[in-house]
Amino acid sequence: MVDGGNYFPAMLDDIAAARDHILFEMYLFESGDVATRFIDALVDARERNVLVYLLLDDYGSKHLNRSDRQRLLRAGIHLCLFNPLRRGQLMHNLRRTHRKILIIDGRTCWTGGSGICDEFDPRSHGRHHWHDTMTRIEGPCCGDWQRLFHDSWRRYASTPLPPVTQPPQLPDGCLGRVTDSHSPTHSEVMRSFIQHTRRASRRVWLTTPYFVVSRKFLRSLKRRADHGVDVRILLPGPHSDHPWTRHAGRHYYTALLQHGVRIFEYQPRFIHTKQLICDDWLSVGSSNADRWNLRWNLDANQEIRCPSTLAAATAQFEQDLAHSQEILLEQWLRRPWRDRLHEWLSRQMVRLLSWFSYNRKH
Secondary structure (H helix, E strand, C coil): EHHHHHHHHHHHHHHHCCCEEEEEEEECCCHHHHHHHHHHHHHHHCCCCCCEEEEEEEECCCCCHHHHHHHHCCCCEEEEEECCCCCCCCHHHHCCCCEEEEEEEEEEEEEEEEECCHCCCCHHHHHHHEECCEEEEECHHHHHHHHHHHHHHHHHHHCCCCCCCCCCCCCCCCEEEEEEEEEEEHHHHHHHHHHHHCCCCCCCECCCCEEEEEEEHHHHHHHHCCCCEEEEEEEEEECCCHHHHHHHCCCHHHHHHHHHCCEECCCCCCCCEEEECCEEEEEEEECCCCCCHHHEEEEEEEEEEEEHHHHHEEEEEEHHHCEEEEEEEEHHCCCCCCHHHHHHHHHHHHHHHHHHHHHHHH
16 A cells, blocks of 8 residues: 555554454654554553554664553553663664564554654645555465564563464465565575566666665676666665665666666655566565665565565556656766765765674774
C-alpha cells in the first residue's frame, strides 16, 4: 500500500482483528497523532487479552514521551528497547534496528519503510507527508518474519515469546522469501540485490531515499546498463530529511549517466520508499541501498515473485516517475559550481565516517 493515509488504517484494522498475539518491531516511533492511534489500538488489544510485544529502537524512539511509554506499560504491553544508548560506547551505540515489522497472530505481517510518526501521515503532515509504502504478507513467510523478531527480542528481553507457527501456503502460489542484514560483514539483502541485478535481462528499477552505495553494487548497475538493460534509479529531489546524504549520492551521477543509467529525482515531497525490481522479481522492506545500512543497521526485506504484486509495484514506480525530473548527462555536466562543492564536501564526509567506523571497529 502507498502512503500512510492508506496503510496506517489497514495496519490498525489488522491490530483490531488480533486474537492471540502481536509482535511489533519499529525504528521510528514518535509521540504524535499517528503514535496515539497505534497506542490506542495496542491497548485495546491487551484489553481483549491479546499478548503484545513491542520492540523499539532506543534511538529511534527517543521522541516517544514518558506518558506514552507509561500508558503502554500500564496496559500490560511488553515494551523492550533495542540497544539502549550508553555513554562512552560510540561504536556500540551506532548499532540500531532499522526493521519495520508488524506480525498479527503469526499469520499476517507488514513490512516496508514507514515509521510510526506524523511525517508519514497526510492527516497530520498535510501535503508534505513522506511518500512511502508498506506491504502486507500472508503465508509461510510470516514464520520467517516471526523468527527475525524472536532473534532480536531474545538479545534484550527476558519475557518469553509465543512459539513460531508456520501458516499454510497461499492458494495463489505466490513465491517469496525474507532476506536480512544482521552484521557488518553479512547482508543477505545486499547480496541478493547484487545477484539479481547481475542476472537481470530486461530491467533494474531501484527506488531508495539514500544512495551512498557500495562499489560492488554501483559496478553491477553500470554493467547491466552497458548490456542494454533498462536501469532506472528513483531518488529524492529537493525534499530530503538528510540533504547532505542527497548531495553525497549525487557524486555517483556522472559515472552512472555515462554508462546509460537513467536517474530521476522525485519532486512533490520526500520519497522514502525502498524497493528494487529486477525483471519479474521484487524486493521491498526497510533496507536502504547505502553503506550505513550495511555496516550498522539490522534490516530485512521481503522478496516476492507474484504477478499481481509486481504489477502494482511497477505501476507505482511509473507513476512516481511521472512526478520526477530526469537528470540528463549534458545538463548535469553544466550544473553550478556550488552544487559540485556540496557534492564534494558531502562525499568527503561519507569517506571520513566510513574510515572512522572501520578503523574504530578493527
